[in-house]
Amino acid sequence: MNALEPGYLWVMRAHAALGTLIALxxxxxxxxxxxxEAGLPYLTFVVPVLLVSVFTILLRPARLHRAWGYRMDPRDxxxxxxxxxxVQTVVxxxxxxxxxxxxxxxxxxxxxxxxxxxxxxxxxxRVVLPGLGRATAEDMRxxxxxxxxxxxx
Amino acid sequence: xxxxxLADRRVHFATVPLRFVKSAPSTLLGIPAAFAFISEYGLEWxxxxxxxxxxLTMFGNWLVWRRFKYGIGAREIVIExxxxxxxxxxxxxxRIQDVDIERGPLQxxxxxxxVRIETGGAAKDEGVLDSVTLAEAHRLRxxxxxxxxxxxxxxxxxxxxxESRTLFAMAxxxxxxxxxxxxxxxxxxxxxxxxxxxxxxxxxxxxxxxxWLGLIDDRAVQGYFSPAAIAAVLVLALLVGVVAxxxxxxxxxxxxxxxxxxxxxxxRERGLFTRTEIVIAKARVQLGLVKTGxxxxxxxxxxxxxxxxxxxxxxxxxxxxxxPFATDAELRAILDAEGRLRLPxxxxxxxxxxxxxxxxxxREVLLPLxxxxxxxxxxxxxxxxxxxxxxxxxGALLQRHFHRYALSGGLxxxxxxxxxxxxxxxxxxxxxxxxxxxxxxxxxxxxxxxLVDTAGASMLTNPRIHDLRLEAxxxxxxxxxxxxxxxxSGTDR
Numbered sequence: 001m002n003a004l005e006p007g008y009l010w011v012m013r014a015h016a017a018l019g020t021l022i023a024l025x026x027x028x029x030x031x032x033x034x035x036x037e038a039g040l041p042y043l044t045f046v047v048p049v050l051l052v053s054v055f056t057i058l059l060r061p062a063r064l065h066r067a068w069g070y071r072m073d074p075r076d077x078x079x080x081x082x083x084x085x086x087v088q089t090v091v092x093x094x095x096x097x098x099x100x101x102x103x104x105x106x107x108x109x110x111x112x113x114x115x116x117x118x119x120x121x122x123x124x125x126r127v128v129l130p131g132l133g134r135a136t137a138e139d140m141r142x143x144x145x146x147x148x149x150x151x152x153x
Numbered sequence: 154x155x156x157x158x159l160a161d162r163r164v165h166f167a168t169v170p171l172r173f174v175k176s177a178p179s180t181l182l183g184i185p186a187a188f189a190f191i192s193e194y195g196l197e198w199x200x201x202x203x204x205x206x207x208x209l210t211m212f213g214n215w216l217v218w219r220r221f222k223y224g225i226g227a228r229e230i231v232i233e234x235x236x237x238x239x240x241x242x243x244x245x246x247x248r249i250q251d252v253d254i255e256r257g258p259l260q261x262x263x264x265x266x267x268v269r270i271e272t273g274g275a276a277k278d279e280g281v282l283d284s285v286t287l288a289e290a291h292r293l294r295x296x297x298x299x300x301x302x303x304x305x306x307x308x309x310x311x312x313x314x315x316e317s318r319t320l321f322a323m324a325x326x327x328x329x330x331x332x333x334x335x336x337x338x339x340x341x342x343x344x345x346x347x348x349x350x351x352x353x354x355x356x357x358x359x360x361x362x363x364x365w366l367g368l369i370d371d372r373a374v375q376g377y378f379s380p381a382a383i384a385a386v387l388v389l390a391l392l393v394g395v396v397a398x399x400x401x402x403x404x405x406x407x408x409x410x411x412x413x414x415x416x417x418x419x420x421r422e423r424g425l426f427t428r429t430e431i432v433i434a435k436a437r438v439q440l441g442l443v444k445t446g447x448x449x450x451x452x453x454x455x456x457x458x459x460x461x462x463x464x465x466x467x468x469x470x471x472x473x474x475x476x477p478f479a480t481d482a483e484l485r486a487i488l489d490a491e492g493r494l495r496l497p498x499x500x501x502x503x504x505x506x507x508x509x510x511x512x513x514x515x516r517e518v519l520l521p522l523x524x525x526x527x528x529x530x531x532x533x534x535x536x537x538x539x540x541x542x543x544x545x546x547x548g549a550l551l552q553r554h555f556h557r558y559a560l561s562g563g564l565x566x567x568x569x570x571x572x573x574x575x576x577x578x579x580x581x582x583x584x585x586x587x588x589x590x591x592x593x594x595x596x597x598x599x600x601x602x603x604l605v606d607t608a609g610a611s612m613l614t615n616p617r618i619h620d621l622r623l624e625a626x627x628x629x630x631x632x633x634x635x636x637x638x639x640x641x642s643g644t645d646r
Contacts, residue, residue, distance in 0.1 A: 075638035076634055076638055084592070084593045085590060085591065085592045085593065086590070086591045086596065087588060087589070087590045087591075088588065088589040088590075088630075089586060089587070089588045089589075090586065090587040090588070090630065090634050091585075091586045092585075092586070092634065092637045092638045093638070094637075094638065095584075095585045095586065095637075097244075097248045097272045097279075098242060098243055098244040098245065098248060098272060098279065098280075099242070099243050100240055100241065100242045100243075101240070101241045102235075102238060102239065102240045102241075103238070103239050103240075104237060104238045104239075105237045105238075108239075118272075118279070119585040119586055119606070119608075120272075120585055120608035120609075121584075121585030121586050121606035121607060121608055121610065122606065122607070122608070122609065122610035122615075123586075123588070123604060123606045123610065123615065124585065124586040124588065124606045127586065141243065145229065145243060145245060148245045148247060148248065
């Protein structure tokens with residue numbers, strides 16, 4: 001199994017950091033209210049949020065990143081993911097309907113993008129493989145595209 | 154074709170004002186109205202603000218237009234979109250099912266058209282070009298349709314005269330009998346709702362069903378919840394449920410008829426008040442599902458459905474009933490006519506791991522246990538609920554006994570359920586992806602779930618195999634993937 005780009009680790013951290021920032025606002029306001037009303041310290045809510053963020057920013061992304069893996073066989077794409085619930089997905093390349101390469105602003109900053117395979121299935125109509133370098137993703141797309149043609153002949 | 158297809162075209166510029174006009178009623182008119190309520194500024198300020206919002210919206214539309222590009226390559230169409238989230242989609246010609254051209258009143262005014270590209274994928278908006286000139290739309294359609302493989306195009310042309318043969322038909326007694334099994338209490342709830350609404354006009358008290366039935370006349374003697382009253386309610390509920398099920402089935406399945414036409418497609422006609430008729434092309438059948446139960450097995454009655462692939466418009470995707478109450482022999486005849494599907498050899502069906510029982514027991518006993526004990530502290534009789542736990546364990550054992558699977562001759566069989574027994578017959582060549590899932594507990598027990606995804610599958614009922622031994626699951630998964638990718642030819646999707 002190939003690991004994802006290290007950049008994706010930072011994408012996940014950036015997302016988590018954004019979440020923390022958003023959570024800090026109400027925590028700070030709540031702290032001020034708690035101070036005025038009940039005489040609690042200003043940081044009553046901020047400290048727990050920061051403690052949780054140690055987990056969501058530092059620990060969790062690393063575990064998630066380690067859990068991700070993919071392997072391109074001649075005919076199938078294998079994807080593994082999940083820390084608590086492990087999921088292994090096999091997508092036969094002939095089954096792919098169309099392919100997206102998607103990139104958000106944070107992903108662009110860290111030089112990674114997502115490969116999204118669309119199949120006709122219902123549960124896995126979208127199989128997402130994040131954290132690929134642009135060149136890798138484009139190579140994979142070209143490879144898969146050649147299989148689509150083969151499958152339709 | 155390793156050179157990337159260039160996305161060098163944009164949709165027509167008139168799209169920018171067009172989209173603005175379309176969104177204007179919702180955004181623009183709302184703002185001044187809201188503004189007028191909350192502020193004390195004069196009308197001119199409100200108008201100026203509205204103008205500002207309009208300009209911003211226009212600018213946004215222009216940006217979206219500028220960032221949306223498409224291009225047609227030798228064998229694919231490429232669509233690039235998104236302001237911040239850039240997306241580049243490639244749709245190979247071979248996957249395109251249909252190209253629709255839509256023209257709304259505004260678009261007609263500008264001589265424009267919306268082009269919708271449909272593939273077999275499950276998502277709705279797979280490729281929408283909104284909007285291009287009509288000439289460009291026709292050019293696109295010609296280019297995209299031209300690139301499609303011949304087999305597909307042929308399948309859609311219907312021949313005028315065909316031989317047909319009846320595979321399955323149900324006479325009235327059988328429809329009624331099958332109605333008894335579609336017992337449903339939903340209608341009972343509806344009935345009570347109606348009665349509740351009109352109770353002022355009713356000659357009896359609906360909250361007093363025993364008297365209503367005339368079974369108990371003297372309320373004072375019997376006490377409020379007498380066993381007779383409860384029994385009366387249950388009997389009544391049962392009766393209503395059975396009658397409602399029978400009536401519904403009669404209305405739906407009256408004169409049910411399944412014919413095979415031209416050896417290539419099924420035609421189903423049914424219904425008492427509204428007669429419906431659908432055609433299922435053999436090539437569209439994704440899997441077979443046989444439903445039955447302990448009682449129906451005794452009566453030699455099976456409910457056969459085909460899962461079909463939907464293609465946008467004629468939304469006949471999902472599960473289509475092809476024989477709601479068929480005997481084993483009729484079932485086999487229909488499956489024979491279909492060609493690829495058949496019933497499994499019962500001896501070859503394998504049970505899942507014994508630890509399945511343990512896991513179900515863990516879930517169904519350990520989880521409620523703390524709640525029951527907690528409740529018992531407040532209300533000691535709650536301990537009686539503990540008596541239900543062995544029943545749950547017994548249920549788990551029964552479920553495992555009927556949860557079986559087999560992979561043989563290109564078909565995957567999955568059977569699940571005791572009271573509502575389901576048997577999926579999945580042609581491996583039709584499956585779209587294979588997924589192995591292991592939850593935290595399953596990993597401790599060395600178990601795995603295996604799901605074969607198919608087109609048109611329902612989210613609720615799918616041929617998932619629960620709690621296989623990990624090695625068995627991995628072998629099965631590998632075998633399915635081998636069969637799936639190994640075959641070179643295949644016009645089937």
